[in-house]
Amino acid sequence: MSQQFSLNVNGKDHTVEADPDTPLFYVLRDDLGFNNPHFGCGLGQCGACTVHIDGKPAHSCNRPISKVADKKIVTLAGLGTPEHPHPLQTAYVQEEVPQCAYCINGWIMIAAAFLRDNKKPTDEQIRTALTHIKCRCGTHMAILRAVKRAAQMMG
C-alpha cells in the first residue's frame, strides 16, 4: 500500500506517495522528475544510479524509499551547475571524458565523495576508490585524467 514519504533532494523538500518497497531510483525519476540517475543494473553492481544520501554515495536502484525517508539526497544535478560547477564536472568537460555518458553518475558521485575525504590521493588510491564502477565504452583513461585534474583543483 502506498504511503507518504518526505525527502530532501538537492536542497528542496518533497513529499511523495509510494509503495515502501519502491526503490529511491524510481521515485527520483518517475515521481520527482530527476532524470540524472540512470538505470544500469538494478542490482547495485554498476554505479549508474548513484546519488549521495546524507553525503555518502549510494545506489538508488536497490534502496527502498522507506529506508531513505527524511534524508538529504543529492543527485548529479545537485552537485554543481554550469555557473557553479563541481571541480569534477569542470574536469570532465575539460578532459571530454564520456563517450555515451550514461555511466557518469557513478564515477562522478563516487569520485566527488572520495576527493572530498582524500586530499592529494595517489593514482592507486583513485583506482581503488573507483573499483567496481562500470564504463562500457572504455573511457577509463580519461576518467583517471579527470579525477586527477579535479584532485589538483581541490587540493
Next chain:
Amino acid sequence: MTRPETSAAFSRRALLKAGGALVVCIGTPLAFDPVRAADDATAVGARPPLTPDQLSSYLAVNADGTVSAYFGKMDMGQGLSVAIRQMVAEELDVPFKSVKIFIGDTATSVNQGGASGSTGVQEGGRQMRMAAAEARRVLVEMAADKLGLPANALTVTDGVVHGAADAGKKIGYAELIGGRYFNVYLAWNGKYGNPLYAPGKAQPKDPKDYTIVGQPIPRDDIAPKVFAQADFVTDVKVPGMVHGRMIRPRIAGAVPIAVDESSIKDIPSARVVWDQGFLGVVAAKEWDAIKAAKALKVTWSNAAPPFPDQATLYDHIRQAPARKRAVDGKQAGNVDDAFKSAARIIEAEYEWPFQSHARMGPGCALVDIKDGHVTCWTGTQKAHFVQTGLANILQVPQDTVHVIWTTGPGSYGRSDADDCAADAAVLAKAVGKPVRLQYMRDQGTAWDPKAPASIHRVRAALDAAGNVVAYDFLSKGFSRIDVDTNGSQPKDTLAGQTMGVALKSGDGFGVPGDSYGFANKRTAWETIAPLLDRASPLRSAHMRDPVGPQIHFASESFIDELAAALKVDPVEFRLRYVKEPRDIAVIKAAAEKAGWQSRPSPRNDQTGDKVSGRGIAYAQRGPTRVAVVAEVDVDRSTGKIWARKFSVAHDCGQIINPDGLHHAIENNVVQATSRTLWEEVKFDDKTVTSVDWRTYPILDMTEAPDEVDIVLIDHPEIAPSGAGEAASRPVPAAIANAVFDATGVRIRRAPLSPANVKSALS
C-alpha cells in the same frame, strides 16, 4: 514531451513573419531555381521532398545566417557530430559555431545508414562535405548575380560572399537564402544507407586551404550531460505514457502456453500483452511494471534445452556442417600445391567465445501511436531502418512512422536497441497508449544479439630457408548476420521471431585485413547454423568491429608464432612480408613509440611469478591501418594479466579532428582489452547464464592501463576513413603476443582470463 522543432524551422518562420523578401534569385549559369520560396503557412511544408537527390535534405541556411546540417547517421559518443560540423563549416566557409546539426531524425534526414561500420566520416562525412561544397557554389553564383561580378571574382569569408579584390562588394548567406530552402538537385547514385552518395557540381576544397578541418575542436554535447541537463532516450516521457517490461523464457525456445492474469491483479493498472511467444506487461508506474513482470505466473511449453554443454562449444563448431563457405579477400597462387612441397608446416587453431554488447543500460524505447501516426524515440544506431521495422511490425505505411534517435546507453553495433523498439511498438499497439519499455539487466546481457563464437585454423608452409611460401586461414563460426545489422525486418527482431515470422538467418563472417604478400595465400570462412533457430539469446550479429577482434586474435597471433618458430623479432618478421607502405609506416611508428628493442620472443630471462612481456599486432580495417604494441605484466600464480601500456599508431587518412580521434582510439583500446581479458558469454543447456556484471565481468578501473600512447598519422591528401572500430582489431593479439613473450606460453583461447591463463600456464 513533444518533438522539439528544429531551430531551422523556427528561424524560417521568424523570417517570414517579419515579412522578409522572398524574391528568388536565379544565377544565370544555373538551369534551375536554386531557392524554393515559402510562405508563412507552409514554411515547413514547402521544403522540397526529403529525398537524397535534394541539397535541402542535407543543409539549410537559416534567417540569421546559421547553417543547419541534417545528418542521416548517428553520433554514438565519439564526437562524430563535431567532425561533420567541421567538414560542413569548412566547405561553406562559415564559422564552426554557426553550424547546427540535427542527427538521426527520420523527419529531417535521409537514410545515410546510421552508425555503421565506422563510416560516419568516411561515407556520411563525404556526403555532407560534397553537399556543403555544392551549397557554397550555388550561393556564390547567386551572389555573383546580385553583385554584378563573375563568380570566379568572388570569395567567401565567414558566410559573407565578397569580391576577392574588392571586399566592399559583399552579400551574406543570410540575405541570399536565409530562411528558405535550397532547390538544387544532386547527382544521387540511387543508393540508401552507407553507400548513399549525391555530389553536386562543386569540387571540395584543397586540404591545404583547411582552417577548420584538422582542428581539435572539443565536443559541446558533454557539458549538458555532465550537468544532467541532457535527455537520454531513457528520459523521454509523453503524456499518458505507461511502462512496459518483457518476459523471456527460462528455457530458450519455450513459449507461454498459459498466462495467469490473476497473479498480478493486485498490482495497480498492470496488464498483460501476450501474442504467441511474445509476452510483456505494462503498468502506469515503472516499479509496478517490474513487479508485474516478476509476479506473472506463466506456464511455458515443454521445450527441449537447446544448447550444448559450454565446455563443448568449440567442438560443436568444429563438427557442425558448414552452412556456407566463402573464399574471401585477396588470394594468391596455389596454396594446396605449395603445401605439398613445404619443408616445414606450422599450424595452430584459435578460439573466441560469444560476447555481449552488455550496454551500460539495457535497451530502451518509447513508442506513441496516435491518430494514425507512430512516433518512436530510440537509442538505435539506425533510426531509418527502425522506421521501416516499425512500419513492418505494425503493418502501417512507412511515411506514418517517425523515428527520433535519442542518445542511449552506449552502442557498439546491433545491440538490443532495435529489438526494444519493436517490442515497445507491439506493446503500444496492444494497449492503445504510449509505452516506454526498458529491458532489465539480465535481458540486456543475456538476451541481446551476440558477437559470434568462432574457431580459426591457420597454417603456413615454409621453405628450407625459412621463408613463408604459403598461408592458409580459415574461420569457422556462427554467422555475424544470423540476425541482420538492423531491425528493419521483423525476422531480425525478437518481436517478429516470437510472433512467428518466417526466419532467414544470413551468412557472413570475414577474413584478416592485412597486406602480407605471401606468394600463395588463401583466406576463407565458413558459417554454421545457429544453436536455436528463433528468439535465441545466442543469436549472433554485429558487435563492434564485427568479427575483427576474433579473426585478428588468430591471424596476428599466428604471425607471431611464425616469427617465434623462426626466432625472428616480431616487428622485423612483419616488415619482411607486409607490402603496403602505410601498413609498414604504422608498424614502425608503433614500435618506435614503444621503444621496441629487436629480439625474438619469448624473453626467457625472467624467473618467479611476476613476469612481463611485449607484443605487437597490426591490422587494416577498410582503408584504415592500426598497429598496437602491448606491454603486459603476468602473474603466473593467479593467471592475472595487467595490460599495462599500449603504444598505438593509427592512420585513417585525413584527420578531421585529432582530439575526437584520440578519444575514439583510446576507448577502443580499453574496450578491446576488456573483451580480450574478461568477456565470455556463459550459458547452460537451457539459456544464457551471463545475466549481470558478476556473470559477465568487464575491465575494472584497477585493471585499466597506465598509459595508452597514440601516434596519429595524418594524410590530408587521402580521403578520411573510419576510426570508430579499427583500433579494437589488433588489441587481442597484441596482448596474447605479449603474454607469450613474458611466459613462453601461447594462449590460443580467448578470453585471457585468470582461469584460462592459469590453466594454460600449468
